[in-house]
Amino acid sequence: MDKFMERAVELAVKNVQEGGQPYGAVIVKDGKIVAEGVNTLHKTFDVSGHAELLAIRELQQEVKSDDLSAYTMYASGRPCEMCQTAMYFAGLTDIYYCQTLEEAIEAGFPEDSCMTKEDLEHLQQSMKQLPLGTDMTNPLKLWAHLHLK
Amino acid sequence: MDKFMERAVELAVKNVQEGGQPYGAVIVKDGKIVAEGVNTLHKTFDVSGHAELLAIRELQQEVKSDDLSAYTMYASGRPCEMCQTAMYFAGLTDIYYCQTLEEAIEAGFPEDSCMTKEDLEHLQQSMKQLPLGTDMTNPLKLWAHLHLK
Numbered sequence: 001m002d003k004f005m006e007r008a009v010e011l012a013v014k015n016v017q018e019g020g021q022p023y024g025a026v027i028v029k030d031g032k033i034v035a036e037g038v039n040t041l042h043k044t045f046d047v048s049g050h051a052e053l054l055a056i057r058e059l060q061q062e063v064k065s066d067d068l069s070a071y072t073m074y075a076s077g078r079p080c081e082m083c084q085t086a087m088y089f090a091g092l093t094d095i096y097y098c099q100t101l102e103e104a105i106e107a108g109f110p111e112d113s114c115m116t117k118e119d120l121e122h123l124q125q126s127m128k129q130l131p132l133g134t135d136m137t138n139p140l141k142l143w144a145h146l147h148l149k
Numbered sequence: 150m151d152k153f154m155e156r157a158v159e160l161a162v163k164n165v166q167e168g169g170q171p172y173g174a175v176i177v178k179d180g181k182i183v184a185e186g187v188n189t190l191h192k193t194f195d196v197s198g199h200a201e202l203l204a205i206r207e208l209q210q211e212v213k214s215d216d217l218s219a220y221t222m223y224a225s226g227r228p229c230e231m232c233q234t235a236m237y238f239a240g241l242t243d244i245y246y247c248q249t250l251e252e253a254i255e256a257g258f259p260e261d262s263c264m265t266k267e268d269l270e271h272l273q274q275s276m277k278q279l280p281l282g283t284d285m286t287n288p289l290k291l292w293a294h295l296h297l298k
Contacts, residue, residue: 001281001285002279006285009281009285009286012288013288013291016288016292016295017291021292022291024288045212045213046209046210047205047206047235048197048202048205048206048235053196053197057195057196057197060194060195061193061195063194065194066190066194066196077289078276078278079276080238081230081269082231082232082234082238083231084272084273085231085264085269086196086197088264089196089231089262089264095272095275096277096278097276097277097279098278098279098280098281099287099288104289107290107292112238112240119237120237123233123236123237123242123244124233126242126244127244127245127246128244128245129246129247130151130245130246132158132248136150136158137158137162138248139158139172139225140171140226140248140256142162142165142166142171143170143171143258144256148257
């Protein structure tokens with residue numbers, strides 16, 4: 001197995017041994033690990049405490065850039081849509097994962113800790129749109145006015 | 150217009166005036182605003198600095214719970230999939246938004262700061278799976294062994 005994925009899986013195992021969830025991630029550049037993360041949901045009330053997102057945040061702060069397009073992500077579990085979207089915005093497109101969502105469900109992971117494609121679609125369909133009042137400043141247009149001369 | 154959405158839009162306008170992106174969010178319970186957030190991408194290198202996610206994190210830490218199912222989200226812009234997924238995991242399903250992704254693109258927002266359904270699908274299709282080595286501890290099964298007796 002790839003040594004970087006081995007490390008991500010090792011982090012996941014260690015996190016379970018410490019009372020956490022079975023997820024670890026490493027970010028790699030030029031053959032070196034530059035950031036690591038594990039799932040921290042057992043430690044803090046913070047829905048964003050996923051291994052991949054924490055590794056991304058650590059690295060962005062370290063390199064003082066939002067752009068991680070030169071990096072590769074190795075995640076022990078298939079990244080959820082939260083982490084996928086974060087990777088998209090960070091320009092991080094070279095992504096490897098090991099264990100699948102199906103494996104998580106098969107192992108007995110609580111259903112509400114996994115999100116299927118249908119779950120996301122259901123949530124999207126349930127979101128309700130309220131149009132902007134005609135008397136209100138339009139934030140998008142104000143932004144465009146200030147930034148797109 | 151709904152007073153809670155008015156506040157979310159007001160936060161977005163204020164954030165633009167302070168150099169930020171046009172996104173604000175408030176979380177409501179029992180007719181009261183209990184958390185607010187604005188997009189902080191202009192201030193910190195942190196891809197997760199979206200209005201909705203920051204409001205969620207603030208509230209989870211305040212109420213010391215991951216479960217926000219009793220709350221309602223008002224976001225000035227349509228929540229991205231990162232924030233949608235965070236809401237799903239937090240059990241937050243009562244969601245209102247004002248401005249659409251199409252409005253953002255029409256206003257001239259940079260393409261890579263918006264993510265379409267196709268962008269997400271493309272990223273998902275490009276993710277590569279590496280199976281677990283037979284000699285390695287399986288993190289998911291270890292978790293199940295410890296937690297599902």
